[in-house]
Amino acid sequence: VKIFSKVIDLFFPRSCFSCSDKLLENEEILCNNCKEKLKFFERQVCDKCGFPLKSGLCEICKKENYVFDKARSVFSYEGVIKDLIHHLKYDEKTVVVDVLAEYIENFLKEENYISSDYIFVPVPLHSIKKKMRGYNQAEVIANSIAKFSGNEVRSKIITRNRFTESQTKLGRSARIKNLKAAFNIQKDYDFSNKKFLIIDDVFTTGTTVNEIAMLLKHHQAQEIRVLTIARAKT
Ligand SMILES: [Zn+2]
Ligand SMILES: [Zn+2]
Secondary structure, three states, rough: OOOHHHHHHHOOEEEEOOOOOOOOOOOOOHHHHHHHHHOOOOEEEOOOOOOEEOOOOHHHOOOOOOOOEEEEEEEEEOOHHHHHHHHHHHHOHHHHHHHHHHHHHHHHHOOOOOOOOEEEEEOOOOOHHHHHHHHHHHHHHHHHHHHHHHEEEEOEEEOOOOOOOHHHHHHHHHHHHHHOOEEEEEEOOOOOOOEEEEEEEEEEHHHHHHHHHHHHHHHEEEEEEEEEEEOOOO
């Protein structure tokens, strides 16, 4: 497959995944110009949810809204990184993750965020969506990080139910109930005293990862952290 992709590159040189006007060599996906434009997320953040903040806990976390113990993101969800994640999700360009892995590796080391006993849990996709896309991008990210960190990846302990009813047709309470039933946990797995790192591409409201954290905590998980490639600043 590697040789084949090299031959392809020879005849169809890759253009930059973000600005698309510069041709690249080898395994590159970003031109130097766009590489420099990659924006990292703030390092001074809320102790818990990772929202930009000088120190301590943000207003949301003071009210204890999140079940997970900590959430962190490597990049700010804008510009170049937005383009890369789009390629990853909708364009079968999983190569994006291999390039980002280096940045994620540095981040994890600098922040000393996880130890080797954290079990990676990628946020699952609906089975139909996964079939259509051919892969789950969160799983691709988790496996790529695990390649250098050596952590165990468990992509089947949390699965997503296929919604039987469309959300839009349901009333408010039914909708919440429907969302609550969105995930399944593997019942014969022993979660007690274990540490988990939930992995996803983008952190938006945190609702999805919090739902998973609730399930894990309910099954006696000891510590639950969240890592996403990017996060929107608002
Ligand atoms: Zn470029
Ligand atoms: Zn917070």
